[in-house]
Every structure is written in C-alpha cells, then in structure tokens.
Amino acid sequence: MGKQLFFAVVVAICVSLFCVGRVFGYLDAIPRLTVAGVPLALCGVAAFASIGYLTLRGRPFSFAYATAFYFFCIVTGYLWMLPGSQIPYNHAVAFVSAFASGTFFMLATLSISARLPAIGLPTGTATILPLGSLLIAAATVIVGTRYSFRLVSLSEIYSFRNELDFPGPLRYANGIVLSSLLPFAGAFFIETRRYALAGAALVLMASFYPITLTKFSMFAPFWFLFLLALAYVVRPRTAIVLSILLPILVGLASLPIDMAQQKSIYHIFGLINFRMFAIPSISLDVYNGFFATHHPTWFCQINVVRTIFGCDYDPQLGVEIAKAYPLGNFNASFLSTEGIASVGPLLAPATAVLCGVVIAIGSSTASHLPPRFVLLSSSIVVQQLINVPLSTALLSHGAALLFLLWYLMPASALAPVALPPPAIKKRPATLSEA
Incomplete structure (x- = not known):
C-alpha cells in the first residue's frame, strides 16, 4: 500500500464526514464540524x-490486516468529528x-501472526465444506x-420489518449463512473456477433480501462482486x-448533483457516505x-452474562440507544459495545x-490460504464486525464458524479444476496419403 493511497483515504474520510455533518447536521446526534474546529x-x-x-506499512494481506484497516478508518473518522x-x-x-x-x-x-498446526483434511473431503454450505444455504x-x-x-422495508417473527434457530441461520457460509462457498468456487456454483451462491445471497428485508442483505452480493472485481485488478x-x-x-461525486436538483433525500451519498461509512464512527x-x-x-448484553448476573439493558444495545437518540436501532462495533458500553472509556483500550487478540487468532486459521480467497470469503464478515459487537459477529453472523472452515480447508483444495483437453478430430486421409 503506497503512502499516497493511504493518506488519500484519510483525506477522503475527512471530507466525506465534513459533508455528512453539513447535510445531516439537523439531527442532534450528528457531529457538525465547524471551520473553527x-x-x-x-x-x-x-x-x-x-x-x-x-x-x-509493509504488512502482508490477511484477515487481520483487513480488519485493522477498517477500524483505523472508524477511529480516524471519530477523531475528525469529535470537535x-x-x-x-x-x-x-x-x-x-x-x-x-x-x-x-x-x-x-x-503483532500476532502465529501459524496454527493444520489438521490437514484430505483434498477430496475438504470440498464437501463449500458444497455443504451451499446446501445449507x-x-x-x-x-x-x-x-x-x-x-x-428499500424505502418500504420498514413498513413490513416489524412483522417478521423468525424462530430463534432460523434467525441465527439467516445471519450465519448470509455472512459466512455463502461468501466462503462463493470464494471457494471462484478460486476453483466452478463459476456456475459461484453464481448459485450469489443468487442465494440475494435471496435473503425479500426474506429478511434488511439493507445489508440487499447489498451483500454487490459488495462481494465489488471486492471480486478489485481482486482481479x-x-x-x-x-x-x-x-x-x-x-x-x-458518494461525494453524487452530492453536488443531488444538491443542484434540490433533492431532499440524498440516496447515494446518504447510503454510502452516511450509513455505510459515517455511522460506525458516529456510534462512538x-x-x-449515552454511557456518560x-x-x-x-x-451483560451477552446472553451468557445476562443469564448469570441479569441486566438492566435490552440485549440489543441499539434499542437502548434508539430510545435516547432519533437514529433508529443503533448497533455498533466492539469499540462502542465491548468497549465504551461495557467498561467505559477508561478501560475501553483494554x-x-x-x-484484537481474538481477531488475530481467527486470522491465523487462514494463514495457509490464498489471499484472494481470504479476502472474498471474509468480505461480509468484515462488514458485520464494523457494525455489530464482536460477540454478535462471532456467533450470530458466523465469524467463529468461518475461522473453523478456514482452519479445515487445505490450500491444495483451492487449486483450479483442470478442464479436460479438447478432443482432436483426425483429418480423413487423402488418396495420396492412403
């Protein structure tokens, strides 16, 4: 990663969040950075x-690298907006x-880059993992x-989402399949050039939108394809x-167009720059x-702790935040939940x-796998990590299961499937050859 590209991201984040404050600053909970600040x-x-x-700088790609960079961006955004x-x-x-x-x-x-001892599933057996993931999905x-x-x-989903009432096991299955199993299967089939099965994984991924009615399920397959396109170039x-x-x-390019047309709803800028990138920083x-x-x-928002000690808060802290600030169900990453909410700002660094240790251990389970496969198979889980607590990402969205699948998958199973050579038709013998 070049220095220019790295600091271009930093500048883009700052400009974007400055514009977010100007556009959405009428909401009391949105920071509005002034020129003086x-x-x-x-x-x-x-x-x-x-x-x-x-x-x-100089770190090789890994799941840990991807997660560290995304959280670097979240904290950068918060430090910029704090004044x-x-x-x-x-x-x-x-x-x-x-x-x-x-x-x-x-x-x-x-800093933790230990390579775990591999179990070494046979190549033929390991291919059952993505096929099984596809069938479960x-x-x-x-x-x-x-x-x-x-x-x-998307504008109508809130009219129906409160009517959803999935059984507990199905609710967990929806999150695990969408965030972990399907990206894992899709990445495997792309690496092995089984494009029909990779397409089936994407279709199944898209099928979760009319079932769950969430923005995340709507854009998950597009995000997977976006990273796939980047990984090829x-x-x-x-x-x-x-x-x-x-x-x-x-998103920034769309903003002046919407402003010139005097639109009251900034669809692209609002979805990308505000909801996707600003909200994780604003949550801090x-x-x-709130917890001041x-x-x-x-x-106690974690079920095991709640069962033993009880809790005064809703298990989804986003519901509690929504009662105080008009921003909807405000779920957030571990920086806000396992950090600020759970122990306060003084102990949050601990x-x-x-x-970080948990993420490093999870990343080490994929140290033997090709970088592009790790990038694609974790594409949705990383997005979950920046939007929900770590405990939720590990269990409800299947990050822990993804780590196990990485650990069981041998690198040899990701070799492209060899296609049979084309049949060579013999030319009929001429009279002279005969």
Whole structure:
C-alpha cells in the first residue's frame, strides 16, 4: 500500500464526514464540524494517521490486516468529528480512549501472526465444506420463505420489518449463512473456477433480501462482486484500501448533483457516505454520550452474562440507544459495545486489545490460504464486525464458524479444476496419403 493511497483515504474520510455533518447536521446526534474546529481535528487525525501508517506499512494481506484497516478508518473518522460533537460528555477522555483503543487494537491484531498446526483434511473431503454450505444455504432460504417473502423497495422495508417473527434457530441461520457460509462457498468456487456454483451462491445471497428485508442483505452480493472485481485488478491489500476510497468518492461525486436538483433525500451519498461509512464512527460519539449518564453494562448484553448476573439493558444495545437518540436501532462495533458500553472509556483500550487478540487468532486459521480467497470469503464478515459487537459477529453472523472452515480447508483444495483437453478430430486421409 503506497503512502499516497493511504493518506488519500484519510483525506477522503475527512471530507466525506465534513459533508455528512453539513447535510445531516439537523439531527442532534450528528457531529457538525465547524471551520473553527478544523485545526484541532486535523491535529488528532494527523497523529493517529501517522501511527496507523507506520503500523500497517509493509504488512502482508490477511484477515487481520483487513480488519485493522477498517477500524483505523472508524477511529480516524471519530477523531475528525469529535470537535464538532453536539453531545455533552468528557471529550478529552473520549479522545484519548479512542486514540488508544484504535492503536492498541491494530498492534494486537497485527503483532500476532502465529501459524496454527493444520489438521490437514484430505483434498477430496475438504470440498464437501463449500458444497455443504451451499446446501445449507438453500435449505435456509426455502424455510425462510415460509415465514416471510416480500419483494419491496428499500424505502418500504420498514413498513413490513416489524412483522417478521423468525424462530430463534432460523434467525441465527439467516445471519450465519448470509455472512459466512455463502461468501466462503462463493470464494471457494471462484478460486476453483466452478463459476456456475459461484453464481448459485450469489443468487442465494440475494435471496435473503425479500426474506429478511434488511439493507445489508440487499447489498451483500454487490459488495462481494465489488471486492471480486478489485481482486482481479489489484492485490488484496490494495483492494481493501480501495474498498473504502472508491465508494466514498462515488458518494461525494453524487452530492453536488443531488444538491443542484434540490433533492431532499440524498440516496447515494446518504447510503454510502452516511450509513455505510459515517455511522460506525458516529456510534462512538453516541455511545460515549449515552454511557456518560448511564452505568456500564459490564458485558451483560451477552446472553451468557445476562443469564448469570441479569441486566438492566435490552440485549440489543441499539434499542437502548434508539430510545435516547432519533437514529433508529443503533448497533455498533466492539469499540462502542465491548468497549465504551461495557467498561467505559477508561478501560475501553483494554477490551480493544482482547478483541484484537481474538481477531488475530481467527486470522491465523487462514494463514495457509490464498489471499484472494481470504479476502472474498471474509468480505461480509468484515462488514458485520464494523457494525455489530464482536460477540454478535462471532456467533450470530458466523465469524467463529468461518475461522473453523478456514482452519479445515487445505490450500491444495483451492487449486483450479483442470478442464479436460479438447478432443482432436483426425483429418480423413487423402488418396495420396492412403
């Protein structure tokens, strides 16, 4: 990753979030950075970006690298917006906490590069894993359609989503299949050049939208294809950087067009720059504000802890946040949940280290696999990690299962399937040859 490309991402994030504040700043929970606050924001971002560049520079691609870079972007965005925060809490403590959490997470994630001893499944046996994943996905879709199936636009999903009532096992299956099993199967079939089966995985991935009615399920197959296209033209490490930079630039390019047409809804900019990239950073601001006046959860949002010790909060902290701020169900990454919400800003850097160790161990299960396969098979899980708690990503969205599948998959099974040579037709003998 070149220095110019790295800092281009940093600049793009800052410009994008400045525009987000201008466009959506009428919402009380959205930071509105003023010109007077820019110098302070620049100092914080410059310091953190320098540490991020030195930490990420020269690292080979891995799942840990992808996760570390995405969380670097989240913290960069928060440090940039913090001087414009409209929520009262101790901003100085929050700055130090976010800076330390981001730094310690990157160091913990990228410093552990141990290679686990491989189990060594036979190549023939290992191919059952993606085929089984595809069959499980098909069964999950079929069962899901019995509970819900509506072909509606994104603007209409909220009219029907409250009616969804999946059984617990099916609800878990939906998240695990969409986030882990199908990307794993799709990546495997692409690597082995079984494109028909890869297409089937994408079709099944798209089938979850009319069942679950979530924006995430709508765009999951497109995100997979976007990373696939990048992986064919650049190395996976550069693909991760461009997966942030290119969408942000597209959203920024759409903003003046919508403004010139005096549109009240900024579809592309709102979806990409606000919902996809700004919200993970804004969540740090919102959670800091909420838990400045509420006691920490001490991890009671996790079902096991809740069962033993009880809990005063809804198991989905996003529901609690929605009661205080008009932003909907505001789920967030481990920086906000296992960090700020669970232990407070002072101890949040310690939980960031522990989360970094978990990610590093998960990444080591794929150390023997091709980088492009790891990039594609983790494409959706990484997006979940920046939007939901780590415990939720590991269990409800199948990240832990994906780590196990990586560990069981031998690199030899990812060799492209050899096609039989074309049959050579013999030319009929001429009279002279006869």
